[in-house]
Amino acid sequence: MRLERNRNTVTVYxxxxxxxxxxxxxxxxxxxxxxESDIKNMVLDMREMSFMDSSGIGVILxxxxxxxxxxxxxxxxxxxxxxxxxFKLSGMDQIIDIE
Amino acid sequence: METVNxxxxxxxxxxxxxxxxxxxxxxFAVQLNPTLDIxxxxxxxxxxxxxxxxxxxxxxxxxxxxxxxxxSRDGILYLTVSDEGCGICDIEQAMQPFxxxxxxxxxxxxxxxxxxTFMDKVEVQSQKGKGTRVTMEKKLTVA
Ligand SMILES: Nc1ncnc2c1ncn2[C@@H]1O[C@H](COP(=O)(O)OP(=O)(O)OP(=O)(O)O)[C@@H](O)[C@H]1O
Ligand SMILES: [Mg+2]
Numbered sequence: 707m708r709l710e711r712n713r714n715t716v717t718v719y720x721x722x723x724x725x726x727x728x729x730x731x732x733x734x735x736x737x738x739x740x741x742e743s744d745i746k747n748m749v750l751d752m753r754e755m756s757f758m759d760s761s762g763i764g765v766i767l768x769x770x771x772x773x774x775x776x777x778x779x780x781x782x783x784x785x786x787x788x789x790x791x792x793f794k795l796s797g798m799d800q801i802i803d804i805e
Numbered sequence: 806m807e808t809v810n811x812x813x814x815x816x817x818x819x820x821x822x823x824x825x826x827x828x829x830x831x832x833f834a835v836q837l838n839p840t841l842d843i844x845x846x847x848x849x850x851x852x853x854x855x856x857x858x859x860x861x862x863x864x865x866x867x868x869x870x871x872x873x874x875x876x877s878r879d880g881i882l883y884l885t886v887s888d889e890g891c892g893i894c895d896i897e898q899a900m901q902p903f904x905x906x907x908x909x910x911x912x913x914x915x916x917x918x919x920x921x922t923f924m925d926k927v928e929v930q931s932q933k934g935k936g937t938r939v940t941m942e943k944k945l946t947v948a
Contacts, residue, residue, distance in 0.1 A: 726820055795919060
């Protein structure tokens with residue numbers, strides 16, 4: 707997982723699979739990078755994320771809420787077909803921007 | 806249904822086995838040459854059912870999860886995921902989108918909805934204190 711900071715926006719390049727097994731660690735790392743500096747916005751780049759299930763929905767919605775409560779924004783980009791199908795099924799595309 | 810192949814695996818309810826189960830079922834289903842999209846659908850549904858067995862069925866401990874798969878002559882995959890965990894009191898309620906008993910763990914209550922969307926058929930049998938059995942079907946070959 708690679709991070710890129712640009713002013714108050716952090717871009718996280720997620721890798722591998724986001725399921726219940728990996729969710730805990732991904733959640734911790736995302737929350738750390740939100741808290742570490744005065745990050746307001748987060749971009750999740752999913753180009754290298756090959757798989758996601760409903761545990762991933764929980765992780766993304768959770769970070770969306772954290773960022774929103776700080777007056778920030780979450781954006782998601784480069785989802786593969788499987789990830790996008792799960793993302794849209796959950797209705798997250800109605801509240802989270804896809805770049 | 807005329808079965809042309811079948812398999813059964815049993816494993817401990819640890820999170821590491823979520824990806825194991827996905828890979829095993831997808832490797833089994835691939836013999837009928839389904840499209841990558843269909844394989845991805847199956848992997849996702851397996852992941853949901855197995856994760857539920859682990860995080861809900863055996864929430865307070867550990868137990869064995871069983872995954873059975875069969876292929877029929879007409880190209881349908883029959884899948885069963887079962888546990889001997891706590892069971893579900895109200896199946897209808899459990900299957901509602903966004904219903905979860907673990908909101909504090911950031912669960913979204915979308916697992917059954919994912920299974921229903923990604924598979925052709927989903928059936929849940931459960932008995933409180935005895936366990937849960939999820940049966941699913943998916944046509945693998947485009948007619
Ligand atoms: N194998 C099982 N044993 C006991 N209870 C279960 C089982 N599977 C599901 N449930 C119950 O059904 C509810 C709904 O399951 P579903 O997979 O739809 O959502 P979730 O697991 O709570 O959240 P998500 O899948 O989005 O992370 C669960 O919260 C749980 O109470
Ligand atoms: Mg679930």
